Amino acid sequence: MRLVPRGEAPALFVAAVSLLAVLLAFAASLVLLALYGASPWEAIAVVYRGVLADPRGFAEVLRRAVPLTLAGAGLALAFRAQFWNIGAEGQLLVGAVAASGVALFGPGEGVAKLVLMAAVAFVAGGLWAMVPAYLKARLAVNDVITTLMFNYVAIYLVEWLIHGPWKGKSVFGFAYTDRFPASAWLPLWPGTGLAWPGLVLAVAAAALLAWLLGATKLGFEVRVVGENPEAARYAGVRALSTLLQVALLSGGVAGLAGFVEVAGTHHRLLAPLQISLGYGYTAIIVAWLGRNRPLATLLTGLLIGFVFAAGDVAKVALATPFQLVQVVNGLILFFLIAAEVPIRYRVVWRPERG
């Protein structure tokens, strides 16, 4: 048996293999559940009843899918330009910080205030990504490392703010800020915990980024730089400017995710792990599963959102640990990486000939 490179696999085949990988990951998760002592059949029933058949449960899927899709669509764009942005988590957090700053101390009333919060969150997330992008383009500093390290800077920035200058006056020793004024809350879909403007933002961001990639000068430059940097230089594409714009957009939509989380769910700035649950890291899986197509992250974001929501339900009904979600996500990633082999190679069942 040997592997022969197959050139480019048809899109439908890639989709089918990816779907198979996800199903295998789910199957492996059920085996793990069984080892943990829970009945897999019961788990399926619980998840079906609590998530898929229940409108309120499904709203939870959407609530999780919103930040995952926002950050994931931005990462899809970044990865297409070969900007290896592992820093969506940090960009999301500084977006949350910026939105909180406007909510707590900024001007404005009503919708204007929310729009201002979103805009400031976008800019903050974008700037957070532009620093590593600038270092990459100008000094060839490894972007994987800088974007990753910037996550920790963002995490400690949030920690410092909620323990220090922004610590709430009415929260009796807890480490978070005061509650936002009601004008800084995103409206909810009636009867659910879903801030529907977030959903609108996520769909709009995925669609806009897809349009940008396919129909604009910047998108063309991104594809040229990403596919063949040498040809890009030859064609007169200015890599620095392209990369900075990509970083602004990629980090910006992650910042928007941070805005949606604080304005839609928490209504205050609190500990980094409570704000994000690792959405920024998980968004890497969302982008990859969507093969770096922004529009596809609408689907893959929904899928990973489902994993989060199902984990919540299972935690309550089956007393499984919350970490199960991470395990399932890890399994999805694991099977996706394995799926690269059949996508890139054909298996040939005969001995090598000379």
Next chain:
Amino acid sequence: MEGAEASPPSQETPPFLELRSLTKRFPGVVANDRVDLSVRAGEVHALLGENGAGKSTLVSMLYGLLQPDGGEIRLQGRPVRIRSPRDALALGIGLVPQHFLLVKKHTVAENVALGLSGVPFLAPTRALADRLRRLGERYGLPVDPRAYVWQLSAGEQQRVEILKVLVRDVRLLILDEPTSVLTPQEARGLFAVLRRMKAEGHAVIFITHKLEEVLEVADRVTVLRRGRVVATLPVAEVDERRLARLMVGEEVALPRARRRAGRGRPRLFVEDLWVRGDRGYFAVKDVNFQVHEGEIVGLAGVAGNGQSELIEALTGLRRPARGWIRLGERDLTGHDARAFFEAGVAHVPEDRTHRGVVGSLSVAENLVLKHYRYPPFARGPVLDRRAVRAFAEEAVARYRVAAPSVATPVRLLSGGNIQKLILARELHGRPRLLVAAHPTYGLDVGATAQVRRLLLEERDRGAAVFLVSEDLEEVLALSDRILVIFDGKIVAELAPDEASKERLGLLMAGVAA
């Protein structure tokens, strides 16, 4: 065939290696055409030829990387089949590649141990270090077995490659352009090693396109041209002049292009230009020339004498260290590729698949690779796909690019069609200066004729054309004026009537003509 007298047919023992009528075809080309070659033990045998003469193909077959389509390979009188490098090594044939294949983060000993049989699983390099030291002393190849490869100079890395081969007890050593990465001092060291190997009874095949090296180190030389053996001669019987003539050929040039009555004003000014190569040395040294409107200036030279760096400087891809580049009144020195393009400089690049196109993008997208940001292809920040498509349809028809559709990814196109696509793009918008690097290299006859016709049309339209080519026939056929580059300097300027292939060949080799 010349020089049959040089290989005495009545040898007592058969030669170590003998090739009989070895043939290799690629689509549209015969890379090796009935090649005969014999190499004896205790001999350094040079393989001389221009780029594209078929040297690398021949070596690839000897080392099991390619399979011949005809003919046979004999080792010590017995026919053999070499299916892989593993086979080659088992038969005692080793290759020192032109571009080293070493793991930079490993030590010398670790690199040698890789893939070597009989290496213990634990502490694989302990016994080897001693052996390497002994081998190094015997052949004059001093290398510290514990040094990391990234710490070594190019010359030292080459020693490691040679040791890798010697440690496997090979009898025939093939060195592919071994001096291309060496300083002159390192090259002298290498020649001493080759002489030592000869004395130890090894057979050595030494591939080069440098005449003086052949004369310095080889016992016999086989000259290849366009895939065929032109001659095999004892080095004692040849001189540089004769070798140069054999290498570039003497056949009558094709009918030359119709000359234009007169050229226009000077358009490209290159003054006192110094450009550094990737390794920091000056690759272009004090170059001065002009190209006029309506004139093709051809630059002849052996690869690696500064052409690539000069082209990159003339198209904004490499910043000169000193000097000026002006186009008409406009000083372009120090500007980037976009500025050169906007000033009217078109560039047909040397490496057409890696630089000239983006393989995964469509024919239409590659046709606007440079123009996408200007009207009519862009309106504000948005691309006008309809305008792109219309332009692409027209360009594909006009330049006869054979593609299933303008939406086809370019990597599915043949080399000739990719080149036509590049020309279609570069000639759009009537460039003021066209820099064309090896524009017909590897193309079939039809595509070559079309590309040449396009270059002449550009000239007749009034563009300045700077043509860089190793194909002397092409330089002679197209140029109104010929410059010769050697070691980064322009060593001669000739009118086509006063230039002959032989004279150019000598100038290119650094021999005053």
